[in-house]
Amino acid sequence: MGIWQFIQDQVLGMKWLNELIGGSLSRLGLDVSERAGGSIQFFLYDVLKITALLCFLIFVISFIQSYFPPERSKQILGRFHGIGANIISALLGTVTPFCSCSSIPLFIGFTSAGLPLGVTFSFLISSPMVDLGSLILLMSIFGAKVAIVYVAVGLVIAVAGGTLIQKLHMELYVEEFIRKAGSVDIDAPALTVRERVQFAKEQVASTFKKVFPYILIGVAIGAFIHNWIPESWIEAVLGGSNPFGVVLAALVGVPMYADIFGTIPVAEALLFKGAQLGTILAFMMAVTTLSLPSIIMLRKAVKLKLLALFIGICTIGIILVGYLFNLFQFLLI
Secondary structure, rough: OOOOHHHHHHHHHHHHHHHHHHHHHHHHHOOOOOHHHHHHHHHHHHHHHHHHHHHHHHHHHHHHHHHOOHHHHHHHHHHOHHEEEEEHEEEEEEEHOHHHHHHHHHHHHHHHHHHHHHHHHHHHHHHHHHHHHHHHHHHHOOOHHHHHHHHHHHHHHHHHHHHHHHOOOHHHHHHHHHOOOOOOOOOOOOHHHHHHHHHHHHHHHHHHHHHHHHHHHHHHHHHHHHHHOOHHHHHHHHHOOOOOOOHHHHHHOOOOOOOHHHHHHHHHHHOOOOOOHHHHHHHHHHHHHHHHHHHHHHHEOOOHHHHHHHHHHHHHHHHHHHHHHHHHHHHHH
């Protein structure tokens, strides 16, 4: 086994943990090859694995994020213009909160500060869709190639979407209270390493409390799909035989509210059952980027025409990405 394969299987994928749980359940008299035993094994393994990765990733990303408070992020973005600003904004979105609802207050703050609207939308699209956590978690399930390509195309959607909104001059469709809010420049205090570590610890506790219920729900759904839903059903609806599988997955994902951590176990189970890769990723993107609560929050900040444009750009981009991944799945898995 190569070093990278070992990292993917045993460090990120934690297959040793799955074997440990399976052996422990067998010693307790449960047959993990049966549906009930297999469901319990899947549930315990995924909850523990995702929780461990979640806490580690939140700590690392929050420590990095402590170097990019809103004031500093605004200053960085203000130095760039044109598509370069969109690219930097999308990249900054990768080190910000994990869910779209957490990103919207930052989007409002950046917009109120006078940053170009297209730049702030590039941030809003990339933040929930392609954070660093998604890269690591996708690597643990799908491998490095899929994870890297997923993040790359997510950034392309963010940059293209923000650029299009900027070209269409949609500033008048931002609610007036945001456009006229202005901003107060406050220098962010310099933090010591100890203070950054403390900030990261607090973010772990805070985010974990918010995310853990969705992990439990997602893993429970994944365990049910993995052990109780016939493969023929999944293949018929989300497999290659259904040309509308990507569209269906994206539409189903929109009204849900979760983050990358809650969708991973569902994606893992769907892939095991024969769903196409692009269809699964379209579902994940829709859930994390276009959740109904985040759309309701965004509606408070922008008018209906701009909201509809944002939803349309993201939906079309997600669907195109889904079909692209399905087309080249044989190269990635």
